[in-house]
Amino acid sequence: MAQRDTEQDAEQAGLEQARELLSAAGRVTVLTGAGVSTDSGIPDFRGPQGVWTKNPAAERIWTFEHYRDDDEVRRAAWQERVEHPMWTARPGPAHDALVALERSGKLVALLTQNIDELHQAAGSSPDSVLELHGSNHHTVCLTCRAVTPMVEALDRVRAGEDDPRCPHCGGVLKATTIMFGEMLDVEVLGRAREAALACDVFLAVGTSLGVHPAAGLVDIAAMAGAEVVIVNAEPTPYDRIASVVLRGGISQVLPAIV
Numbered sequence: 001m002a003q004r005d006t007e008q009d010a011e012q013a014g015l016e017q018a019r020e021l022l023s024a025a026g027r028v029t030v031l032t033g034a035g036v037s038t039d040s041g042i043p044d045f046r047g048p049q050g051v052w053t054k055n056p057a058a059e060r061i062w063t064f065e066h067y068r069d070d071d072e073v074r075r076a077a078w079q080e081r082v083e084h085p086m087w088t089a090r091p092g093p094a095h096d097a098l099v100a101l102e103r104s105g106k107l108v109a110l111l112t113q114n115i116d117e118l119h120q121a122a123g124s125s126p127d128s129v130l131e132l133h134g135s136n137h138h139t140v141c142l143t144c145r146a147v148t149p150m151v152e153a154l155d156r157v158r159a160g161e162d163d164p165r166c167p168h169c170g171g172v173l174k175a176t177t178i179m180f181g182e183m184l185d186v187e188v189l190g191r192a193r194e195a196a197l198a199c200d201v202f203l204a205v206g207t208s209l210g211v212h213p214a215a216g217l218v219d220i221a222a223m224a225g226a227e228v229v230i231v232n233a234e235p236t237p238y239d240r241i242a243s244v245v246l247r248g249g250i251s252q253v254l255p256a257i258v
């Protein structure tokens with residue numbers, strides 16, 4: 001009982017410290033990961049209910065080389081995509097809290113590793129959202145680079161095609177996401193680094209901080225003198241350099257500190 005009281009006191013103290021840091025800050029940069037969308041029904045990769053935690057073999061369909069070269073991997077990927085909860089998911093309290101942060105005028109940029117566009121659906125301005133890993137809402141042809149809405153390809157899968165090809169040239173279609181084995185967009189990454197350099201507080205939310213170069217943005221912000229606040233249920237490699245680490249549920253913690 002006494003131990004639980006101590007843990008609750010520590011959590012409360014952490015919440016207050018985070019609130020004070022954010023309230024004193026003039027410029028806040030936020031990095032989000034899959035954890036901000038789990039309460040919207042989209043599983044993360046590495047959390048306890050994560051897609052890869054439950055099925056490590058699923059990693060293959062997120063790896064560019066396998067996806068490009070193996071039509072069996074592509075068929076599995078399309079089946080996974082068409083059944084994905086992303087298409088009906090709605091933003092939650094965490095997304096809303098970040099809209100409020102933007103409206104307060106403090107937000108430098110919202111850097112997200114998510115590909116679900118839920119920040120924009122909540123009302124974050126598309127100009128302030130930097131999608132480090134792209135978006136799942138379009139496809140790109142690996143041959144002619146034509147970009148088309150994902151919904152068109154999904155409709156074709158629902159109609160019976162198991163590996164829909166480019167409507168222009170017949171090439172392989174993939175989502176406009178950055179898969180493992182692909183480079184991040186240089187311009188997007190450059191703008192993200194500038195935002196990490198330009199903040200007083202760097203807030204990392206719902207990310208295991210295990211994927212680079214996105215996770216390295218924490219280093220950049222910390223080395224430039226920003227206070228780092230981490231909100232994540234599980235430990236991350238950056239907890240030791242953070243001013244505050246909060247382990248509570250994101251949908252509760254974020255509205256409480258922003």
Ligand code: NAD
Nearest residue numbers: 033034035044045046047113114115116206207208233250
């Ligand atoms: P991750 O799966 O590696 O880590 C998510 C972290 O969030 C975990 O440590 C987990 O403990 C924590 N978490 C989950 N729900 C939480 C909650 N309600 N409260 C507190 N903590 C919670 O995710 P990542 O670091 O973003 O890296 C995974 C990669 O997969 C990213 O590149 C991302 O693009 C992609 N991804 C995106 C989505 C999406 O768009 N929603 C979903 C799955 C994976």
